[in-house]
Amino acid sequence: MNKVDKSEKLQRGLDNRHIQFIALGGSIGVGLFYGSSATIQMAGPSILFSYLVGGLVIFTIMRALGEMAVEEPVSGSFSTYANRYLGPFAGYLTGWTYWFMWIVVGMAEITVTGVYVNYWYPEIPQWLTALVVLILITFINLANVKAFGEFEFWFAMIKIVAIIGMILLGLGIIFLGFGNSGQPIGFENLWIHGGFMPNGTEGILLSLVLVMFSFGGIELVGITAGEAKNPQKSIPSAINNVVFRILIFYIGALGIMMILYPWNDIGTNGSPFVLIFENVGIPGAAHIINFVVITAALSAFNSGLFSSGRMLYNLSLQNNGPKYFGKLHKNGSPRRGIVFSSFFLLVAVFLNYIVPEKVFLYISAVATVAVITCWTIILITQLKFRKTKTKEEVEKLKFKLPLHPITTYIALTFLAFVIVLMAFIPDMCIALYVAPIWFIILYIGYKIK
Numbered sequence: 001m002n003k004v005d006k007s008e009k010l011q012r013g014l015d016n017r018h019i020q021f022i023a024l025g026g027s028i029g030v031g032l033f034y035g036s037s038a039t040i041q042m043a044g045p046s047i048l049f050s051y052l053v054g055g056l057v058i059f060t061i062m063r064a065l066g067e068m069a070v071e072e073p074v075s076g077s078f079s080t081y082a083n084r085y086l087g088p089f090a091g092y093l094t095g096w097t098y099w100f101m102w103i104v105v106g107m108a109e110i111t112v113t114g115v116y117v118n119y120w121y122p123e124i125p126q127w128l129t130a131l132v133v134l135i136l137i138t139f140i141n142l143a144n145v146k147a148f149g150e151f152e153f154w155f156a157m158i159k160i161v162a163i164i165g166m167i168l169l170g171l172g173i174i175f176l177g178f179g180n181s182g183q184p185i186g187f188e189n190l191w192i193h194g195g196f197m198p199n200g201t202e203g204i205l206l207s208l209v210l211v212m213f214s215f216g217g218i219e220l221v222g223i224t225a226g227e228a229k230n231p232q233k234s235i236p237s238a239i240n241n242v243v244f245r246i247l248i249f250y251i252g253a254l255g256i257m258m259i260l261y262p263w264n265d266i267g268t269n270g271s272p273f274v275l276i277f278e279n280v281g282i283p284g285a286a287h288i289i290n291f292v293v294i295t296a297a298l299s300a301f302n303s304g305l306f307s308s309g310r311m312l313y314n315l316s317l318q319n320n321g322p323k324y325f326g327k328l329h330k331n332g333s334p335r336r337g338i339v340f341s342s343f344f345l346l347v348a349v350f351l352n353y354i355v356p357e358k359v360f361l362y363i364s365a366v367a368t369v370a371v372i373t374c375w376t377i378i379l380i381t382q383l384k385f386r387k388t389k390t391k392e393e394v395e396k397l398k399f400k401l402p403l404h405p406i407t408t409y410i411a412l413t414f415l416a417f418v419i420v421l422m423a424f425i426p427d428m429c430i431a432l433y434v435a436p437i438w439f440i441i442l443y444i445g446y447k448i449k
Contacts, residue, residue: 018149019224019238021156028159028249028296032214036254037266039214043207044198044263045190048251054211055247058218060411061375063401064382065222066239070399073231077222078378079311083318085384086377092320092446093439094377099311100438101370102304103341105216107348108363109301110134116294120287130349137298138342141305144331148306155299162292163249166276170256179281185260193262209368209421209428214250216371217300218242219378223307236399305341312337320449365422365431372415373435379408379415 039047065078074080079098083091110133114126140151172178174185190196197204221238257266260276277285313334315321329335383405386394394400401407422428 018153019221019234021153021160028156028163028246028300032163032250032253032296036257039207039210040254040258040263040266042199042210043203044194044196045258046197046199046204047207047211048255048258050204050207050211051247051250051254054208054215055243055250057212057411057414058215058246059243060401060407061378062218062221062239062243063399064408064411065219065378066235066399067397067401068382068385069222069235070232071397073235074314077314078219078374078381079314079320080318081381081385082377083320085381085388088318088320089443089446090377090381091318092315093442094374095311095315095318095320096442096445097370097438098374099308099315099341101216101367101374102308102311103344104363104370105367106301106304106308106341106345108367109297109304110345110348113294113297113301116290116297119290127349131346133298133301134342134345134349137302137305138338140302141309141338142329142333142335144333148302148333152299152302152306155295155302159292159296159299160249162289163253167252167256169282170260170276173276174256174259187259189259189262193264198263205421206425208418209365209425212372212415212418213368215246216367217303218246219371219374220303220307223310232398239399305338305345308341309334309338312340320446362427362430365425365428366434368422368428369419369431369435370438372419376412376415379412383408 039050043050068081069077072081079091079095082094110130111126113133114129117124117129118126141148169178173180174187177183177185221235221242224235224238256276274286274289277288282288312321312325313328316323316326316337325334325337325340327336382401386404389397419432422432
């Protein structure tokens with residue numbers, strides 16, 4: 001039995017709505033609710049342009065992945081394609097790096113959950129909250145994929161409804177004067193506090209690093225392909241729709257914030273999400289947003305644990321990981337990979353004793369390098385994928401990347417540029433030291449496996 005056949009043992013229990021919300025849930029996490037203030041301080045209102053540029057690059061990456069996923073819908077996704085078209089080491093490096101990325105991001109997500117639970121119950125230790133969250137999400141992932149999909153659908157739904165609600169209320173304040181004695185606010189805040197680009201071109205460029213981090217997780221669409229009921233239909237729909245929806249959520253939400261409040265005040269007087277709800281007289285706004293942020297973190301963590309378990313299963317099929325991870329539970333879930341990933345995430349429970357204030361930025365940096373590595377390999381693999389096809393086979397591809405190969409090379413150049421930019425951000429350049437160490441460890445592990 002070949003590898004594609006083996007991966008088909010995973011249950012095809014995910015509907016299109018599950019896949020859409022898994023992708024949204026994975027990429028709209030604490031980066032928007034917890035980390036948006038940092039990006040706004042870098043670029044001011046011009047952060048909207050940064051998200052637009054980053055979104056176009058992400059669209060190229062996702063279409064490159066989608067082209068392969070529709071033709072070969074396997075759960076290992078880009079790791080499987082790298083293994084098949086670039087060689088075993090590429091599959092090994094991609095799979096383990098992506099697994100590592102979600103372990104690091106998972107640590108951030110459950111740590112942030114502890115912080116926000118403390119808003120309500122300061123007497124509960126953060127490490128205890130992190131432990132409870134880890135156990136809860138692990139059990140959800142150990143159930144069949146249908147149960148996981150339902151939980152993720154509702155987790156993601158809560159934060160999406162909250163963001164849409166914030167955008168609508170914000171528009172009401174801007175155009176109708178809700179909460180402002182009927183006086184429309186107008187758009188002046190976008191340019192009267194130092195201009196649309198208060199920190200110049202440098203601010204826009206440096207903000208691209210955190211912007212790309214916030215998009216991390218969208219490639220989860222490819223991981224779901226092996227468990228989608230109708231991948232030839234659901235994957236193209238998810239990729240085309242999700243990218244634009246994320247752009248609307250990020251650009252819409254951040255745009256509303258900066259229209260309502262001076263960009264240099266955002267984050268200094270409490271959460272801008274809370275302030276918007278309070279402005280229109282909604283009682284308990286802080287409690288509502290606190291609940292939403294917790295569900296946002298749970299949603300992103302849920303998607304990440306799902307992905308890490310599937311990636312370990314796929315690595316085993318490629319002979320790039322222990323055979324132990326290649327056995328599925330009777331309900332079709334890769335339980336061994338999920339439990340192994342959860343064991344590593346216990347580190348986050350310990351980190352809650354010693355975590356410094358800048359841990360979120362440090363984790364963002366490491367995760368950014370990891371996900372950019374995976375995105376780069378997706379693009380390179382797609383180039384090789386096309387080269388293996390005859391002209392007639394290319395014509396028959398159901399979901400082709402537009403303007404190939406020009407768009408692929410532009411995206412590759414952009415990703416390389418983002419890595420260079422990280423060297424100019426003091427708190428993020430640490431990842432440029434961590435990344436080579438990780439790649440050396442992987443190379444040594446590959447040689448002795």
